[in-house]
Amino acid sequence: MREMRFDVLVVGGGAAGMAAACEVRDAGYTVVIVERENVLGGILLQCIHNGFGLTEFREELTGPEYAERFIDATTTGIEVLTDSTVVEIENANGEKTAYCYSGKTGVTVVRARAVVLAMGCRERNRGNVRIPGTRPAGVLTAGLAQRLVNIDGLIPGRDVVIVGSGDIGLIMARRMTWAGCTVHAVIEIQPYPSGLTRNIVQCLNDFKIPLYLSHIVSRIDGHDRVTRVDVTPVESGSPNYDKTFAISCDTVLLSVGLVPENELSKEAGVEIDPTTNGPIVDARLMTSVDGIFAAGNVLHVHDLVDYVSEEARRAGAYVVKYLRQEYPARQLRVKPGANVRYVRPGKCDPSTENRFYMRPLVVKNDATVVVRLDSTEVKRIKRPHIQPSEMITFRVNEGDLRESAIRDDSVLEVGIE
Amino acid sequence: MNDFDIAIVGAGVTGASVARTLSRYGLDVVLLEKECDVSLGTSKANSGIIHAGFHHDRKYLKTRLEVDGNVMFDRLRKELDFPFKRCGILVVAMKDEDMKYLSTLFEQGRENGAVGLEMCSRERTIELEPKIHPDVVGSLYAPAGGIIEPYRFVFALVESARKNGVELMTNFALQRAERTGEKWRLEAGDGRSVSASYVVNAAGLYADDVSRMFGAEEFSIRPRKGEYYLLDRMTKACPSRVLFPVPTQISKGMLVIPTVEGTVLIGPTAEDVDDKADVSTSVDQLDRIFEAARRMVPSVSENDVITSFSGLRPALDDGDFFLKVSEVVPGLVHAAGIQSPGLTAAPAIGEYVKDLLKEAGCTMIEKQRFDPNLQRLPRIRDLSAADVDSLATEDPRYAEIVCRCERVSEAEIREAIRRGHATLDGLKYFTRAGMGRCQGGFCTYRILKTIMDETGCTATEVRKRGAASAIITRQL
Ligand SMILES: Cc1cc2nc3c(=O)[nH]c(=O)nc-3n(C[C@H](O)[C@H](O)[C@H](O)COP(=O)(O)OP(=O)(O)OC[C@H]3O[C@@H](n4cnc5c(N)ncnc54)[C@H](O)[C@@H]3O)c2cc1C
Ligand SMILES: Cc1cc2nc3c(=O)[nH]c(=O)nc-3n(C[C@H](O)[C@H](O)[C@H](O)COP(=O)(O)OP(=O)(O)OC[C@H]3O[C@@H](n4cnc5c(N)ncnc54)[C@H](O)[C@@H]3O)c2cc1C
8 A cells, every 4th residue: 555644634625625735735734635536626616607706716706717726726735636535534643544545546545643624515315305205217416417417418307396495406497497408496495595596586587497485395206217296385384285286307406405524524533513514623623533624515514615715724724733733722612692503613712813604593684693702792793684594704803802801611602683 | 049947037036046046956047027137126125134933923834934044044145245144133022011922922933943032121132232212121032133135135146046057137027928838938028038848926016917927826916015214324323133113003013123234224114005116105104114213212313314215015915925836827836925024035935936846847957066156246345445455456446436425446336237237226236336325416427437438338328227217318
């Protein structure tokens, strides 16, 4: 087995992995990115629509264009192993050992002092949302369809029904229409769409694709290939099967949520948060295993790649500090308060600037994010509109906390009013 | 050559086991299957339990064959290398009055010749199964019970049979049988035909239709559906034994089954249906499964669901197997009504059917050269990194991961395709690619490409299973 040694190993070469690796390299440490596909870029490569980079580059790019800028930045000073899958990470005596399998180079053992997990996420599938019925061909996740159409030029059907109104589903509604398919409906269980309003207009309304809010697909039918789906309205919280109607179709695309890819993390002994399904991390984005960090969709699912890049750069910077043995003097617990599903990271370093990402539990206009330290208000941020599908980001720095008496067991609580 | 001594209709576990048994003898045997691969009927969607011989009375033929079949598995595993583990079965009592039922089972099992049965106290039960609900009062323990991966068992039987000369014809849906002289002429829907002196009817759910094609015995197979949930390997709810409840008035009992591959199955339901092709799942049935499973293992969680599926028991009215030489037409042997414990009994059914064929007049002479062993195919999931590396020096594709959830390499996929498993479902059951938690979300395009590359077909020609099950309808 080939052996290699680096200061830092980055698992996954998507937006997160590339940004973290650049940061480590810029500080003068050796770093390797291991990526299972034959190119860097991750999920961005199949997102050929635009809408990427508004905060990062202040312009509107397509996914591949956005990826290209980071790929260019990784060409020097970073070792890149493509076509290589990390199958296991061991952690013994402060050294991390990763086994990388490759059809080109066999097994490579990579040893490193620190690891950044950046494996991205996977799509929830039919089993996860438990849609009954038969199991014919023609049922696939929207992301897989996106990959087949945009990268391989393969069209997986003709008459399409899309389950879930998240952005990927909406974008695929338009993409399938452009590819000559008929999209008969987008079915959403919630009473509001879960994708951006912009996408509802540009991907559905412009093509007269009906959106059924408060409806579920209650059954998939067909022997060899899908022939129809049953659609049932949800009334006061439960499906009313008496009002079920059928839509004929040969394809069902599922856009029913993303989950952090956490198998490798779990096997490395990293503790997983049941709310985000990603690792529990401290203020430095370090997991419960010393020297293993996480950023991007593997940590929690982000809506915008710009946030992923930002978070991953910070992870890279924290790794550098870790290698320099600069540890925070103390960290305070951060806790989700009223109307908040989760806040990441779950710790705060009161001696420096902290950036947080959070998801609300509610849809609300004129909302205020309120940050309290042991029930003393330290910060208020106004938002004209919030909804669960849109992440909120804010900062808390030493200035915000200066007035307060901070104890070691102080708690920062983030709520929405 | 389309002229055989024996034709077996149906390549489920029954037909496969008969084929493998017959491959010891100097006979020309053909195995006919209507689907694109073997084991796509009832034999792929069941509990995968090797039963321990205490569930039914000895008056049933199925009970005797269950007991005989059970003990044959150790040797078969050695020869054929399929996933099998004698993890033991626990029937658990949650109420004091349930213990009486367990004693009845215990006595019945002893009379049937089941080995090692033990009545267990609460403490002993918890020791045997720490995941059990704390309210448990006792259990019956059957250490000879076990679990297998049923389709891998069938694949191995068929492969061994083929290695020893049996011919397999897939996509051969028998439609007509005609007596011509001393032989049966068997015609498929697509016009192909074979002829054979003896025919074994092992058509599972369709054994009644097949019997009718021969003008033989009239009987009717009534499908009884069983639905399941499959839980992720990472679940906390994985028991170390197969857990059976004590049946109630309402339910025959939902089981919690640790599969050989480390996932967990919960189910099955039991519901009579009319349609033999109806392997759909439904909301209300599936909800009941969780409720019942939690009564035994409280940590079973909806969050761990990977997929759901269902299978149809090919049941006859009298509840027993129908293994008989036809009394109506010559040269036909029925192996019908093979409901549970058909998997367990399969090795014994093979022998039993062989004897029936003799009874029907077929002469059997053991071959000089029968090779019972199958060469073990490497599965990188079970290998160390160093072993994978050395495999990769010969074929680098052993280090190319296609399915990351189940860790299946490209070399394994290619080998499976070369062995005739060239559909998405066939590959899935043979290699496990696409069977894990992402259910093919990541690997489907890689598998498509590998099939295209290995067989030279186009993307639109790749099938999930049946003729009309294209994955890709158009290429840009
Ligand atoms: C289907 C989909 C569509 C999206 N559409 C949009 C959009 O329109 N607009 C927008 O702003 N954002 C979109 N996003 C979100 C945004 O693009 C992503 O959040 C961001 O690109 C994720 O970056 P990442 O590096 O965390 O993950 P990824 O880009 O998924 O990168 C993870 C990388 O890790 C590799 N990897 C995983 N496991 C291993 C392993 N064991 N060994 C080696 N390599 C491994 C993968 O191959 C992949 O390249 C979308 C996300 C998805 C999933
Ligand atoms: C829910 C459930 C749970 C079970 N659990 C267990 C268990 O835990 N342990 C156990 O021992 N048993 C179990 N069983 C029973 C076991 O699965 C069956 O007894 C066994 O699989 C039956 O195998 P078979 O080969 O007879 O039928 P099948 O597997 O159905 O095979 C019949 C084959 O014949 C083919 N065929 C049909 N018609 C034609 C035709 N005209 N031309 C060509 N081919 C044709 C079909 O395509 C099929 O492949 C269970 C069954 C069910 C449904």
